[in-house]
Amino acid sequence: xxxxxxxxxxxxxxxxxxxxxxxxxxxxxxxxxxxxxxxxxxxxxxxxxxxxxxxxxxxxxxxxxxxxxxxxxxxxxxxxxxxxxxxxxxxxxxxxxxxxxxxxxxxxxxxxxxxxxxxxxxxxxxxxxxxxxxxxxxxxxxxxxxxxxxxxxxxxxxxxxxxxxxxxxxxxxxxxxxxxxxxxxxxxxxxxxxxxxxxxxxxxxxxxxxxxxxxxxxxxxxxxxxxxxxxxxxxxxxxxxxxxxxxxxxxxxxxxxxxxxxxxxxxxxxxxxxxxxxxxxxxxxxxxxxxxxxxxxxxxxxxxxxxxxxxxxxxxxxxxxxxxxxxxxxxxxxxxxxxxxxxxxxxxxxxxxxxxxxxxxxxxxxxxxxxxxxxxxxxxxxxxxxxxxxxxxxxxxxxxxxxxxxxxxxxxxxxxxxxxxxxxxxxxxxxxxxxxxxxxxxxxxxxxxxxxxxxxxxxxxx
Amino acid sequence: xxxxxxxxxxxxxxxxxxxxxxxxxxxxxxxxxxxxxxxxxxxxxxxxxxxxxxxxxxxxxxxxxxxxxxxxxxxxxxxxxxxxxxxxxxxxxxxxxxxxxxxxxxxxxxxxxxxxxxxxxxxxxxxxxxxxxxxxxxxxxxxxxxxxxxxxxxxxxxxxxxxxxxxxxxxxxxxxxxxxxxxxxxxxxxxxxxxxxxxxxxxxxxxxxxxxxxxxxxxxxxxxxxxxxxxxxxxxxxxxxxxxxxxxxxxxxxxxxxxxxxxxxxxxxxxxxxxxxxxxx
Numbered sequence: 001x002x003x004x005x006x007x008x009x010x011x012x013x014x015x016x017x018x019x020x021x022x023x024x025x026x027x028x029x030x031x032x033x034x035x036x037x038x039x040x041x042x043x044x045x046x047x048x049x050x051x052x053x054x055x056x057x058x059x060x061x062x063x064x065x066x067x068x069x070x071x072x073x074x075x076x077x078x079x080x081x082x083x084x085x086x087x088x089x090x091x092x093x094x095x096x097x098x099x100x101x102x103x104x105x106x107x108x109x110x111x112x113x114x115x116x117x118x119x120x121x122x123x124x125x126x127x128x129x130x131x132x133x134x135x136x137x138x139x140x141x142x143x144x145x146x147x148x149x150x151x152x153x154x155x156x157x158x159x160x161x162x163x164x165x166x167x168x169x170x171x172x173x174x175x176x177x178x179x180x181x182x183x184x185x186x187x188x189x190x191x192x193x194x195x196x197x198x199x200x201x202x203x204x205x206x207x208x209x210x211x212x213x214x215x216x217x218x219x220x221x222x223x224x225x226x227x228x229x230x231x232x233x234x235x236x237x238x239x240x241x242x243x244x245x246x247x248x249x250x251x252x253x254x255x256x257x258x259x260x261x262x263x264x265x266x267x268x269x270x271x272x273x274x275x276x277x278x279x280x281x282x283x284x285x286x287x288x289x290x291x292x293x294x295x296x297x298x299x300x301x302x303x304x305x306x307x308x309x310x311x312x313x314x315x316x317x318x319x320x321x322x323x324x325x326x327x328x329x330x331x332x333x334x335x336x337x338x339x340x341x342x343x344x345x346x347x348x349x350x351x352x353x354x355x356x357x358x359x360x361x362x363x364x365x366x367x368x369x370x371x372x373x374x375x376x377x378x379x380x381x382x383x384x385x386x387x388x389x390x391x392x393x394x395x396x397x398x399x400x401x402x403x404x405x406x407x408x409x410x411x412x413x414x415x416x417x418x419x420x421x422x423x424x425x426x427x428x429x430x431x432x433x434x435x436x437x438x439x440x441x442x443x444x445x446x447x448x449x450x451x452x453x454x455x456x457x458x459x460x461x462x
Numbered sequence: 463x464x465x466x467x468x469x470x471x472x473x474x475x476x477x478x479x480x481x482x483x484x485x486x487x488x489x490x491x492x493x494x495x496x497x498x499x500x501x502x503x504x505x506x507x508x509x510x511x512x513x514x515x516x517x518x519x520x521x522x523x524x525x526x527x528x529x530x531x532x533x534x535x536x537x538x539x540x541x542x543x544x545x546x547x548x549x550x551x552x553x554x555x556x557x558x559x560x561x562x563x564x565x566x567x568x569x570x571x572x573x574x575x576x577x578x579x580x581x582x583x584x585x586x587x588x589x590x591x592x593x594x595x596x597x598x599x600x601x602x603x604x605x606x607x608x609x610x611x612x613x614x615x616x617x618x619x620x621x622x623x624x625x626x627x628x629x630x631x632x633x634x635x636x637x638x639x640x641x642x643x644x645x646x647x648x649x650x651x652x653x654x655x656x657x658x659x660x661x662x663x664x665x666x667x668x669x670x671x672x673x674x675x676x677x678x679x680x681x682x683x684x685x686x687x688x689x690x691x692x693x694x695x696x697x698x699x700x701x702x703x704x705x706x707x708x709x710x711x712x713x714x715x716x717x718x719x720x721x722x723x724x725x726x727x728x729x730x731x732x733x734x735x736x737x738x739x740x741x742x743x
Contacts, residue, residue, distance in 0.1 A: 191651040227707040254597055258500075260709055261661055263605035266499045299607070303499075370656040376709045378600040380500075381554055 045244070046094055047231065050251040050329025051377065055225050057329025061094045062217040068204050071217065074174075074235065075200040076192040078226035080149045081161050087221040088155030093324050094219055097249055099317040101305035101359040103267065103386025105281055106314055110394045113406035140176075144169035149198060155218060156209040162199040166190070170199070184366075185238045192232070223329065231373040237366035243298060248360045248373075251330045256306045256380040257358045259373045263300040264360070267292060268424055272389045274417045274432060276439035284388075287425035293363040301373070305359035306384045310352035314387075322353065330355050356381065391417075393441070404452050407445050414441045479625035480538040483673065486621035487545035493614050494549060494665060497606040502548060506559050511544045513563035521567050540567065542673060546584035549669050551591070553599045562587040562599075573724070580724030581717060582677040589717045592710055601710050603664040611663045618672035629676035632688050636675050639696035647704065670712050680720050694719045 046061035060075075141148050145165035152159055164170040167190035192199075202220060209217075231248060250257040258264045268288065277284045292302060309319060325333045333353055362369070393410055394403075414436055422429040437443060494501045518540045519532045543566045551562055566583040569590075573580045591599045606614065622630050641662060648658040675681070675695060682688050695715045702711035 187652050187654075191653050194651045229707065255600075258602070259605075260603050261605070261664075263498075263607055264500065296607075300605075367656075370654055370660055374709075376600075378552065378602070379554060379597050380552065380600065 045236070045246045046098065046249070047246065048094065048097065048249040048251065048328055049229075049231070049257075049375075050325075050331070051229060051257075052253045052330075052332050054227055055223070055331060056229065057221060057223045057331070059089065059094065059219050059221045059328055061091065061219050068209060068217065069206055072203045073201065075202075075222075076197040076232045076235065077161075077200045077222060077224060078197055078228045079224045080163070080198055081159075081200055081222055081224060082150060083152040083154065083159075085223045086152075086154045086159060087223075088157060088218045089221055089327055091216060091219060093320075093327060096317060096320060096324065097328070097357070098247070100312070100315075100320065101249065101307075101357060101385075102316055103269075103285055103304055103388065104314060104316040105278060105388050105390060107278075107390045107392065109392045110406075112394055112396060112398055113403045114398050114400040141173050144173045146170055146173045153205060153208070154220075156205055156212065156214055157202045157220060158205045160201045162201060164189070164193050164199065167193055182238050185235060188234045188238060191234075221329070229375045229377070231375065233364070233369060234366075234372055237364070237369065240366070243293075243363050243365050245361070245363050247304075248301075248358075248362075250358045250360075250375070250377075251309075251325065251328060252356050252358070252377045253332060253354050254377055254379050254381075255356050256303075256382070257360070257375050257377050258303075258380075259301050259360070260376050261371055261374050262362075262369070263296075264303050265292075265296060265300045266384060267302045267304050267361075267386050269384070269386045270389070271420050271424065272391055272413075272417050273421050273424070274414070274436045274439070275390050275392060275441055276435045277388070277421065278390060281388075284421075284425060287427065289361065289363070291424065291426045298362075298364050298368040301360045301362040303358070303384060304361050304386050305357065306380075306382070307357060308352070308381065308383070309355040309357055325353065325355055395440075401452075401457055404457065410441075410445060411443045414443055417441075478538065479621075479629075480542060482621040482624045484538070484541050484545070486617045487542060487549070487669075487673065489617045490549060490614050490665065490669065491545060493606060493610050497610045498602075500552070500602060502552065502559070506556065507544070507548050509556055510547050510559050510563045511541070513560040514540045514544045514547075514566060517564050517567035521571050525571060540583075543567075543584045543587075546669060546673055547587060550584070550601055550666055551588055551599060552602050553591075555598060558591065558595065558598050562591055565590055575724055575727045577727060578679045580680065580727075581720045582674050582680050585674050585713055585716050585720075588710075588713050592713070601666060601713065603666045603709070605663075606665050608663060611665065611668070614665060614668050618668055622672050622676065625676075626678075628678055628681070628688070631685065632676045632681050632692055633671050635689055635692035636696055637671050639693045640700065643696060643700040647700075667712065670716070675716055680723075682723065691719060691723065694722075 048059040048061075050057045050059075141162070146169050147163045148160060149163055150159075150161040162170070162173075164173075167186045170189055170193070171186050189199075200222060204217065231246075233246065236244060236246075273284070289302070293300075309325070312319060320328075322333050322335065326335060330353075333355060362373075391413075394406070398406070418429055418432045418436060421427065421432050433443060491507070495504075515537055518537060519535055522535045523529060544563065547559070547562050547566065551559065553559060553562075565587040569581060569586040570579040570583050573586070588599075588601065592601070622633055641658075644658045644661060645655075648655060675692065682691050695712075698718060699711040699715035702708040702715060708714065
């Protein structure tokens with residue numbers, strides 16, 4: 001028994017070594033292998049995986065911000081990928097899915113305390129950012145035990161599929177092209193080689209990029225058939241300078257997708273927050289997520305959205321049409337032949353789609369996420385979304401007795417909202433109260449309105 | 463091999479070990495409810511427990527061939543099955559949980575050798591439902607976080623030590639074989655050791671190791687056979703996980719090995735051995 005305990009202690013200690021640094025959270029399944037040692041900088045990775053019956057399509061958003069010619073990416077893949085298995089799509093599709101599943105803000109307006117209630121609802125979206133990657137190739141690979149399985153161009157990318165016999169050869173192969181491969185990467189490459197995985201390398205064809213007049217690098221898509229359902233993240237943590245973020249969207253037939261080897265935690269949702277957050281929703285979300293990740297020592301994946309694509313409530317964006325779902329890899333969805341069947345907004349529409357979308361978000365480091373994320377599709381169809389509520393107090397005339405009670409209770413409610421916000425984001429409650437006071441949520445109601453004392457209310461005739 | 467005497471007190475020597483197991487499972491259930499956002503709703507436990515108690519009573523009537531009072535039945539073992547189901551099984555609908563409880567009990571009646579039932583009841587229920595209703599059930603690996611997992615591990619270990627030698631060594635053999643295979647694979651791949659340690663830290667493995675594979679009614683009697691049993695389950699599940707990427711490998715592996723052992727008992731003549739282990743569901 002003692003032996004068993006001793007076995008696990010080092011792992012436990014290793015786990016608690018994670019530190020959370022300031023906002024940048026950059027990650028990817030592959031890694032940047034830049035020619036020059038430029039300080040590569042990218043925002044949260046976005047990956048979409050559509051999967052059913054062992055057929056997977058992986059779409060990787062690309063928001064590389066450096067020089068296009070410095071761009072290269074290496075991704076381990078389970079099978080050899082032929083030219084027809086690769087596609088380049090538009091960023092707008094990923095942004096659409098991002099907006100559709102993003103945590104949303106809803107507004108409610110208090111009704112006149114003197115009159116019957118009336119509710120109004122509105123939803124807001126959060127913007128997302130794209131990402132980038134790149135790769136390089138070489139001809140004298142054979143001597144190093146590297147086989148170039150395929151080479152082709154798709155869109156503005158030049159792609160090479162490699163298989164290797166040993167990590168030293170692969171590393172030398174990349175090194176000889178002047179790419180800096182970190183020492184740690186070699187072990188990880190070796191692990192993938194032993195698991196019979198291939199390597200997908202992509203770099204940008206500069207001439208094509210300029211001639212087609214592209215502004216940004218577009219997302220790459222890879223389709224393959226394999227029992228493996230996983231997101232390789234180890235290469236991405238190898239040369240990272242701090243915690244990284246990844247947002248994984250999955251499209252499946254049955255239900256929610258969850259990681260098998262990491263805990264899933266729901267992000268705090270259905271919380272009432274102060275009104276002024278409407279103008280700072282992006283910052284609020286970042287701060288809230290950072291705090292949540294810190295609380296869990298960055299060892300979990302957060303569930304931000306899990307819902308059938310046939311409906312939404314509230315909808316943060318228009319549902320994706322069947323054509324886009326198919327482009328993202330939901331091959332089982334019928335082609336609506338351009339008719340653009342729109343699913344319902346508040347209940348499954350007349351033509352429900354068999355697509356369940358899950359959005360998982362993780363902030364991690366090499367220590368907190370030592371293994372690649374193994375995923376499984378469950379049959380869980382319960383809905384979940386990140387939803388934050390703004391409740392506007394009544395702003396108009398209200399001269400009845402009930403109004404006094406209502407206005408007296410407001411500061412309590414504001415205080416609750418302030419506390420909720422402070423707990424969620426870690427912002428100082430005094431700052432929150434100040435901002436609330438100057439944004440339509442004063443704590444001292446007597447400034448706005450004269451309140452009749454309660455004893456007058458019980459004894460006065462009316 | 464016998465559990466060390468200094469662990470035994472007057473209470474533990476006299477008390478039915480199943481009480482310790484039930485306590486341990488209760489602790490695991492509490493850990494799961496507090497740690498996991500995806501544990502089944504509270505009210506599902508009474509559903510499972512209620513169905514299992516009623517089914518057990520009905521099965522006793524069936525087996526004894528006459529009407530008996532519900533108070534005459536021994537329900538301790540089905541309590542353990544109920545907890546196991548609650549901890550491991552996930553479904554969207556209530557009726558699936560009730561069905562699982564029913565299959566638990568009647569699986570014991572249907573699949574038996576003259577010596578006893580072949581499959582651990584909760585294991586059989588999970589495997590059958592996964593095969594027959596794949597769109598309604600799933601098993602969550604039960605990631606709890608490290609301190610919670612360690613706490614669960616200690617609780618289970620304590621319960622097992624107090625339960626007796628046979629359960630203890632089956633659990634130990636399985637854990638060491640399975641852990642050994644995972645570790646060996648990591649060393650061969652050149653992975654960081656944090657990876658294999660991380661991969662065994664899930665609640666489902668705890669419940670499986672301490673309460674499912676250790677079922678005295680379904681594990682062989684001799685130490686040598688238990689050794690083969692545990693190693694087969696470990697090897698088969700590792701193969702299913704790493705080669706076929708089957709996430710529920712543990713349960714399938716145990717069911718297959720139990721089926722094999724059951725067939726061996728039915729078709730190969732064996733001298734009966736007396737044993738006084740209490741029944742375990």
